[in-house]
Amino acid sequence: MSDGRGPTGGPELGVGSDADGRNAPKKRLLRGVAVQAAAVAAAVHLLWAWPRLGSPPDARPYLFLAGSALAAAVAVATLRAGEYRRLYALGAGTLGTFLGGFLAWHGTGASAALAAEPLAVVAAIAEVVGVVAFLALYRLAPPTSVALERRRDEAPDEASGDGGEGPP
Numbered sequence: 001m002s003d004g005r006g007p008t009g010g011p012e013l014g015v016g017s018d019a020d021g022r023n024a025p026k027k028r029l030l031r032g033v034a035v036q037a038a039a040v041a042a043a044v045h046l047l048w049a050w051p052r053l054g055s056p057p058d059a060r061p062y063l064f065l066a067g068s069a070l071a072a073a074v075a076v077a078t079l080r081a082g083e084y085r086r087l088y089a090l091g092a093g094t095l096g097t098f099l100g101g102f103l104a105w106h107g108t109g110a111s112a113a114l115a116a117e118p119l120a121v122v123a124a125i126a127e128v129v130g131v132v133a134f135l136a137l138y139r140l141a142p143p144t145s146v147a148l149e150r151r152r153d154e155a156p157d158e159a160s161g162d163g164g165e166g167p168p
Contacts, residue, residue: 037130
């Protein structure tokens with residue numbers, strides 16, 4: 001008979017309580033913060049880019065459209081998908097790229113650019129918060145192979161229609 005512990009002393013796959021899984025309170029909070037930060041960053045970049053489309057010498061509006069679409073897709077996937085470190089890394093990387101691109105574009109004048117543009121302040125705050133939240137989710141999530149194994153173990157229960165419960 002198993003005591004619910006795996007070979008490393010942690011919970012066996014598929015045996016841990018909900019407090020250890022995707023719906024742990026800390027993970028739910030971090031997921032909500034990360035999703036909101038990604039959505040705000042995407043919206044701010046769209047607001048900035050939309051009126052500037054068609055400006056031939058400036059490629060930023062088009063890059064912002066693509067980055068905003070990616071940030072929105074990551075936000076949706078973070079809400080709907082399981083715990084995937086790669087997804088959280090993509091979220092942190094997307095928001096970090098926005099932030100790093102701003103700093104690279106403005107260089108030493110980044111603080112003056114922040115002072116002159118309120119949308120840039122909102123975007124920078126959302127990006128920093130989002131990167132921190134996505135990195136925290138990354139650290140708390142199991143390796144992708146473990147997440148895939150959990151998903152594989154849960155699939156037969158869902159397919160049988162009994163919701164994973166035992167006999168009545």
